[in-house]
Amino acid sequence: MPELPDIEVFTRSLNSIFAGKKLEKIKIVKLKKLKNSQAEFIKALRGKTLKKVFRSGKEMRFEFSDGRLLGIHLMLTGDIFVLDEKNQYKSTIAELYFSGWPGGKQKTMVLTDRMGNAHLDLDPIDKAGIDALSASLNFNYLKKALQRKTTIKKVLTDQDIIRGIGNSYSDEILWVTRISPYSIAKAIPDEKIKDLLAAIKKILKQATAQIYKKYKGKVNVEVKEFLKIHTKTTDKSPTGKPIIIDQKGMMKTYYTKEQVLYK
DNA sequence: AGAAATGTTGCGCT
DNA sequence: AAGCGCAACATTTC
Numbered sequence: 001m002p003e004l005p006d007i008e009v010f011t012r013s014l015n016s017i018f019a020g021k022k023l024e025k026i027k028i029v030k031l032k033k034l035k036n037s038q039a040e041f042i043k044a045l046r047g048k049t050l051k052k053v054f055r056s057g058k059e060m061r062f063e064f065s066d067g068r069l070l071g072i073h074l075m076l077t078g079d080i081f082v083l084d085e086k087n088q089y090k091s092t093i094a095e096l097y098f099s100g101w102p103g104g105k106q107k108t109m110v111l112t113d114r115m116g117n118a119h120l121d122l123d124p125i126d127k128a129g130i131d132a133l134s135a136s137l138n139f140n141y142l143k144k145a146l147q148r149k150t151t152i153k154k155v156l157t158d159q160d161i162i163r164g165i166g167n168s169y170s171d172e173i174l175w176v177t178r179i180s181p182y183s184i185a186k187a188i189p190d191e192k193i194k195d196l197l198a199a200i201k202k203i204l205k206q207a208t209a210q211i212y213k214k215y216k217g218k219v220n221v222e223v224k225e226f227l228k229i230h231t232k233t234t235d236k237s238p239t240g241k242p243i244i245i246d247q248k249g250m251m252k253t254y255y256t257k258e259q260v261l262y263k
Numbered sequence: 264a265g266a267a268a269t270g271t272t273g274c275g276c277t
Numbered sequence: 278a279a280g281c282g283c284a285a286c287a288t289t290t291c
Contacts, residue, residue, distance in 0.1 A: 003269050033286090058270080076270045077288080091288070114288040117270075150280060159271085168269045224269080249283060250268070 002074055004132055004164035005207035007055045010080065010219045012212065014060070015053040017082060017219075018109065021100035022049050023064070029092045033119040044068050044122050050098070056126055057163025071124030072111060078118025079220045081110045093118055132164035132200055142197050146185040152262075153181035153253065156200075164204065171230040171254045173199045175237065180261040181253050187262040230254040 002010070023045055028038040048064040055061070062070040074080070078093070084105070087095055089112045096109040111118055130137045145161045146152070155161055156170040165173070174181050177195045179188060188196070207226050215221045224231060228238050231254070235243050241256040 006269075073270085076268055076286095078270095114290085115268085115270095116287060148279080154280085157270090166269050222269085227269090230269080251270085252268095 003058060003166040003169050004055070004204050005169070005211050006221075006223055007058055007060060007074075007164075008208045009211045009215060011053045011055040011060050013217050013219045014062075014080070014082075014109070016217070017107070018050050018062075018098055019052050020049065021098040021107075022047065023096060024099045024106065025095075025097040027095040027097075028120075029094060030116060033093075033117060034121075036120075036122045040122060041070075041120070045070060049100075057129065057131055057159060058166065059124070061124070069123050071121040073119055073121070074111075075113065075115070075117040075119070077115045078111060078113040081112065082219055083108045083110060090114075091116065094120055127159040127163055129159050129161045129163040132162050132204055137162060137197070137200070139194060139197055143190070143193050146188060146193060148185050150185060151181060152179055152183045152185050152188060152196075155185045162200075165200065167251050167253075168224070168227055168230040169203060169207070172227055173203050174259060175229040175255060176203060178259050180259040181255050183260070183262040189262070192262070229256070 026038070026041045026045060028034065028041060031038065045064060045068060048066060048068070051063045051065050053060065053062050060072040081089060084107060087108060087110045089110055091112045091114045093111045093113055097106055098109065099106045101107065111120065130141060146155060148155065153170050153174065156165050156173065157167065171181065173196065176199045177192060179192060179196065210226050211223050215223060229243060237243055237256045237258065239258065241258050243254050243256055246253045
């Protein structure tokens with residue numbers, strides 16, 4: 001479901017709800033996609049205090065007081081719910097029961113995914129890419145990363161190059177910089193690489209700020225309203241040009257003819 | 264009823 | 278070797 005801005009807001013919300021609380025119990029409902037067994041999760045995490053929750057690329061990290069990490073990846077259709085009562089969601093992947101609220105109250109964090117692809121990982125290792133909002137994602141890194149013959153969209157969404165950008169925000173970034181998603185990465189001139197770098201930071205930060213302002217505290221809203229190009233709410237770009245939708249497999253690329261094709 | 268989905272992986276082919 | 282295009286994942290929601 002989410003890309004960097006959404007995950008950033010969700011992890012801030014989860015941090016304010018669960019940081020400092022104790023993980024009493026873990027129940028894995030659907031083990032299929034997981035690398036670890038339920039016993040391993042229990043052994044590693046049960047009874048430990050959650051220190052903080054943070055984002056890494058498109059994934060969530062739950063850091064416990066002894067330094068152990070629990071990673072959660074929502075994939076396309078995963079959701080997190082925070083419940084006071086019994087979990088009744090179908091498609092549940094896992095349930096985490098936390099304690100530590102006044103009056104002995106507990107809260108449950110539930111991970112669901114109707115496609116069954118969301119997953120948890122013990123001490124996950126980040127993919128090789130640099131986080132899109134890290135200062136290390138600079139001109140030199142981006143220029144070097146673009147020295148390949150594949151399309152710019154593939155590069156932007158490759159988590160082994162840059163972590164955090166997905167199908168939607170790559171379309172937004174490429175429209176703002178007027179670069180066609182089908183441009184060959186290595187053909188993009190230096191001036192445009194500078195624009196691209198600035199747009200990556202600006203669009204992701206701006207979207208995070210907008211989502212945070214409106215949905216602070218939420219952990220599972222689907223926020224598409226700030227997308228200007230990758231959206232079904234209009235068929236025109238902000239400058240009034242028709243938006244072209246190109247389907248490749250399940251994913252779609254939204255763009256306009258305003259965007260220059262570098263080849 | 265039929266289509267949709269902001270992700271990832273792996274396969275065969277060029 | 279690198280890159281491409283496609284299929285698979287599986288189910289609820291619009």
